[in-house]
Amino acid sequence: DTGVSQDPRHKITKRGQNVTFRCDPISEHNRLYWYRQTLGQGPEFLTYFQNEAQLEKSRLLSDRFSAERPKGSFSTLEIQRTEQGDSAMYLCASSSTAYEKLFFGSGTQLSVL
Amino acid sequence: QKEVEQNSGPLSVPEGAIASLNCTYSDRGSQSFFWYRQYSGKSPELIMFIYSNGDKEDGRFTAQLNKASQYVSLLIRDSQPSDSATYLCAAYSSNTGKLIFGQGTTLQVKP
Numbered sequence: 001d002t003g004v005s006q007d008p009r010h011k012i013t014k015r016g017q018n019v020t021f022r023c024d025p026i027s028e029h030n031r032l033y034w035y036r037q038t039l040g041q042g043p044e045f046l047t048y049f050q051n052e053a054q055l056e057k058s059r060l061l062s063d064r065f066s067a068e069r070p071k072g073s074f075s076t077l078e079i080q081r082t083e084q085g086d087s088a089m090y091l092c093a094s095s096s097t098a099y100e101k102l103f104f105g106s107g108t109q110l111s112v113l
Numbered sequence: 114q115k116e117v118e119q120n121s122g123p124l125s126v127p128e129g130a131i132a133s134l135n136c137t138y139s140d141r142g143s144q145s146f147f148w149y150r151q152y153s154g155k156s157p158e159l160i161m162f163i164y165s166n167g168d169k170e171d172g173r174f175t176a177q178l179n180k181a182s183q184y185v186s187l188l189i190r191d192s193q194p195s196d197s198a199t200y201l202c203a204a205y206s207s208n209t210g211k212l213i214f215g216q217g218t219t220l221q222v223k224p
Contacts, residue, residue: 033212040121042201042214043157055210091156100145100205102212104156 002026004105006092012111013082020078021108025094032075033102034067035091043091049075050097082112116140117204119215128224132189136202136215139183143204146178148187151199151217161187192222 005024013019025032030051035043046065047057051072064082069075079086089109093102117138126132138146145164149157163169163176163185175188185204189196199217206213 035214040216042117042119042203042216045211045213048210089156100212101147101159101162102203103159104149107156 004092004094004103006090006105006108008108009106010109010111012113014113015084016081018078018080019082019110020076021090021092021110022074022076023092023105024074025092026103029094029096029103030072031095031097031100032069033093033095034075034077035093037089037091037107038087046077079110082110084112086110087112115215116213117202117215119200119202119218121216121218123219123221125221125223126192128192128194128222130192130222132192132196132220132222134187134189134200134202134218134220136185136187137183138185138202138204138213140204140206140209140213141180141183142206142208143183144207145205146176146185147203147205147212148174148176148185149201149203149214151201153198157201189220192220194222194224196220197222 007022033048034046037043049069064080067077089107091107093104148161151157161176163178169176173190177186201217202215
């Protein structure tokens with residue numbers, strides 16, 4: 001399978017716990033994006049990487065969110081001290097530098113109880 | 114004003130008809146535009162992209178771009194019930210390096 005892979009598919013956690021999600025992009029893609037999507041809304045930009053460099057982070061993200069892409073390959077998104085408002089689908093996408101066609105993974109559905 | 118705006122719908126068309134989905138964007142620096150289809154509970158799937166003014170056709174789909182009017186549209190000919198989904202319009206700007214999505218338009222194709 002050469003598509004974008006995300007793990008886990010579903011995560012249920014209690015308020016206040018930390019969670020971490022993983023994304024493996026398409027191997028030849030050097031750009032990796034994280035988006036968040038809630039019901040009835042389009043994907044909301046969170047952050048993106050070119051290789052291992054994090055080039056932009058949304059102002060909507062609080063300090064509880066952090067993302068890494070340590071060797072320019074897979075990426076992790078961590079949410080500390082989760083809140084009920086963090087419940088959403090977290091989508092990862094990758095692209096090559098040309099034309100910016102993004103290909104999405106299946107997403108991680110987070111439910112904070 | 115949202116950066117990318119779509120009518121949330123639902124847009125309902127009979128099977129076999131042409132569905133017309135519209136989108137406007139505010140960033141004049143946007144260079145490329147994308148249409149994604151999203152089925153309920155699934156992730157977005159790229160169906161069309163367009164960079165230049167005019168029309169681009171791919172099978173039953175036609176994307177239209179008018180940069181002067183900051184307007185993008187997607188036409189789906191011979192609509193099928195399997196086309197029933199949410200269609201997301203997205204605009205990319207190299208100034209920001211971000212792909213920004215609209216809220217999506219829900220399309221219902223009735224047999």
